[in-house]
Amino acid sequence: MFRKIKGTTDIYGDEILIWNYIESLIKEICRTFNYKEIRTPIFEETSLFSRNIGETADIVSKEMYTFLDKGNRSITLRPEGTASVIRSVVENKTMMANPLPLKLFYYGPMFRYERPQKGRQRQFYQFGVENIGINNYRSDFEVVLLGYTLLNRLGIKKIKILLNNLGDTSDRQNYAKSLKEYFLKHENNLSSDSKSRLYKNPLRILDSKSIQDKEIIKDAPLIKEFLSEESKAQFEKVCDLLKQHNIDFEINNHLVRGLDYYSNIVFEIISTSEDAGAQNTLIGGGRYNYLIDSKDSSTISGTGFALGMERIILSLKNEKLLYEKIMSETDQKIDVFVVNVDCDFMIVSLIVNMLRNLGLKVEYDYSDKTAAKQFKKLSKLNVEYSLIIGNNDFSKKQVSIKKRGSKEETKVKINELLDFFNDKCPR
Numbered sequence: 001m002f003r004k005i006k007g008t009t010d011i012y013g014d015e016i017l018i019w020n021y022i023e024s025l026i027k028e029i030c031r032t033f034n035y036k037e038i039r040t041p042i043f044e045e046t047s048l049f050s051r052n053i054g055e056t057a058d059i060v061s062k063e064m065y066t067f068l069d070k071g072n073r074s075i076t077l078r079p080e081g082t083a084s085v086i087r088s089v090v091e092n093k094t095m096m097a098n099p100l101p102l103k104l105f106y107y108g109p110m111f112r113y114e115r116p117q118k119g120r121q122r123q124f125y126q127f128g129v130e131n132i133g134i135n136n137y138r139s140d141f142e143v144v145l146l147g148y149t150l151l152n153r154l155g156i157k158k159i160k161i162l163l164n165n166l167g168d169t170s171d172r173q174n175y176a177k178s179l180k181e182y183f184l185k186h187e188n189n190l191s192s193d194s195k196s197r198l199y200k201n202p203l204r205i206l207d208s209k210s211i212q213d214k215e216i217i218k219d220a221p222l223i224k225e226f227l228s229e230e231s232k233a234q235f236e237k238v239c240d241l242l243k244q245h246n247i248d249f250e251i252n253n254h255l256v257r258g259l260d261y262y263s264n265i266v267f268e269i270i271s272t273s274e275d276a277g278a279q280n281t282l283i284g285g286g287r288y289n290y291l292i293d294s295k296d297s298s299t300i301s302g303t304g305f306a307l308g309m310e311r312i313i314l315s316l317k318n319e320k321l322l323y324e325k326i327m328s329e330t331d332q333k334i335d336v337f338v339v340n341v342d343c344d345f346m347i348v349s350l351i352v353n354m355l356r357n358l359g360l361k362v363e364y365d366y367s368d369k370t371a372a373k374q375f376k377k378l379s380k381l382n383v384e385y386s387l388i389i390g391n392n393d394f395s396k397k398q399v400s401i402k403k404r405g406s407k408e409e410t411k412v413k414i415n416e417l418l419d420f421f422n423d424k425c426p427r
Contacts, residue, residue, distance in 0.1 A: 007122025040084035046074035077111035100133035119279035125309040132302035164255035275318040338364035341390030
């Protein structure tokens with residue numbers, strides 16, 4: 001017997017309904033913010049991720065699904081979406097010929113070899129947005145606002161926005177030098193991962209999950225001490241806009257995110273629910289100005305975020321009343337169930353198809369069940385109208401229709417069915 005691979009999951013039944021609900025809401029909010037969808041390949045050249053994400057990032061050093069294809073090329077299943085979107089923008093130059101900013105969103109499966117746990121899978125689904133081509137605080141604010149709006153529209157209220165300012169290249173270089181000097185004094189007490197990062201990229205140590213590292217990090221220098229006046233001013237303007245929109249946030253001076261391409265503003269929106277556990281980050285993102293394509297050394301400026309679908313669904317399930325409310329709003333209702341008493345199947349199928357062409361959700365029995373068994377099946381479904389047809393009715397070119405909760409049957413001519421349901425179930 002075959003079983004699913006560890007770290008993957010099947011999505012079906014009521015579960016797929018909540019997924020569809022969130023996906024529809026995501027697309028609707030992106031439409032109102034004027035973001036257009038982009039779909040990139042699931043696999044790319046390995047160097048696209050190792051160069052842009054950063055070789056010291058856990059994703060690259062530990063978690064990527066990488067293999068050699070039949071052409072002996074190193075291929076990686078995408079572990080995140082931004083690098084692929086930027087590759088597409090650089091490769092397809094016509095995209096940047098449009099008025100800027102270029103506003104894109106993506107959605108699909110990503111792959112990381114991590115220890116599967118609640119809210120974390122090896123194949124997981126991410127939604128993300130990229131605001132490309134404009135380097136200012138306004139685009140940063142819009143991206144944070146879009147993420148906040150999405151969670152707010154979903155009804156997830158127990159959240160907190162965390163912000164930090166990583167500064168520009170010069171700021172980061174000065175900060176990295178100071179960090180290295182500090183962590184060298186504690187090198188013997190650092191975890192093995194942090195020891196390797198110390199000489200390659202000391203900022204990565206700030207993202208460590210090790211308890212022993214966290215104790216050392218508490219007294220580490222803060223990035224805010226190394227920021228230029230311009231970097232401070234841009235960040236403050238984002239904070240001011242959030243305040244003006246009555247959106248609460250908190251400054252976290254140790255927030256660096258797990259990807260090396262970030263600069264200036266970085267942010268997370270976390271769940272403050274007691275049930276969230278360790279996997280409490282719902283949205284994470286920030287500005288990237290230094291994602292460089294290896295072929296023509298072009299620099300792309302943008303801001304974006306990614307959202308994990310599994311964690312969003314987990315947050316909704318943790319709020320039982322909210323989850324039940326959303327489930328009640330999903331489209332589980334069947335408009336018409338056709339009960340065939342003793343009529344020819346071809347006639348029934350023609351009627352069913354006619355109603356479906358009207359845009360109605362129609363179900364019927366095609367397993368030769370008796371009328372009694374068909375009514376029993378109907379009683380277990382959420383059906384708005386039952387349509388009963390038999391030879392006697394068909395000889396009069398009519399059918400019987402009963403609305404849910406009513407004991408009365410209405411006789412309707414077959415040639416008037418479309419008008420009847422157009423009035424009762426307009427589409």
